[in-house]
Amino acid sequence: MHLRMKPAYLSHLPAAEAAIRATGERLTQPRVAVLACLLASERASSHLDVAAMLADHHAVDRVTVYRVLEWLVNQGISHRIAGDDRVWRFMINPQQTSAKAVAHGHHAHFVCEACRQTFCLDETLPKVDVKLPKGFRPSEIDLLVRGRCADCV
Amino acid sequence: MHLRMKPAYLSHLPAAEAAIRATGERLTQPRVAVLACLLASERASSHLDVAAMLADHHAVDRVTVYRVLEWLVNQGISHRIAGDDRVWRFMINPQQTSAKAVAHGHHAHFVCEACRQTFCLDETLPKVDVKLPKGFRPSEIDLLVRGRCADCV
């Protein structure tokens, strides 16, 4: 066992608590902890990432992690991303910059083929111009760019 | 049990055989049968779709279906699509129209939220304009449009 730093999510606990209070729903430990995790991460986190991060100070059952993550999506606080490895990843919805993007069901992500990390491209919202066959009605557009991230050139 | 029509993939067996012969690799029953299935379908097929289609006349072990589908991808004959339901779907690479698209690792698909069918939009190749953070190198772009297909309005 090696010494580990204080996990970064701890400093986001107050913000998480505030956000959950704002929903009017129940304020529970797991919800606060999981949300703090997402707030602390700039990248998309899988249920495993979250569970691992919480393990030391806020151990939460994996089923609860699943349920809280889903709940956060339903509350519009985060969104879920389907990757290549059949694992859902979750990410806080950005506040200002691209609330519009999220509102329009338009997402863009970058997934690194090397480190498997998923990044959000909603800031630089890519332009997409789709032509659909007759009768098809779109409701959401997801853009997935694969490649190498800056750390994995 | 109900009477069922002759499965549509049967008429694609010769074409499938020819295509596999063209690879120079081994010509086997499962490869021919699975490829014929993909040729017969205008939409993306899951391993289960394929297995079910073959069940009556060319029963193939599900593991073999997986392996053949993967082999077809490696041969550049088909490509794989990740859907929302954590299931891989497979589709023949189009010949003329958008060989360029496929070659550039640029795919576009439409998935119906109602019937779960996946359609290929490579014909009408959507325009995408992405700006990546510094140091990020893209290798492939996948576009996924969700919505209702013409049959499910």
Place this chain on the structure above:
DNA sequence: CAATCCATGCGACTCAGTTGCAACTGCTGC
């Protein structure tokens, strides 16, 4: 503080996809 109701934890389960291994089969050379 008690009552209520919803969230949590736990165990068991489903389902896609993978792995190891023994048996088989398509191809090659004779």
Place this chain on the structure above:
DNA sequence: GCAGCAGTTGCAACTGAGTCGCATGGATTG
């Protein structure tokens, strides 16, 4: 046409993500 080899198949067992049902426990309301 047949033997031998290597690649392929089928089977059984496994992994890992995600789900479900149910009993317990904790957060809110009065």
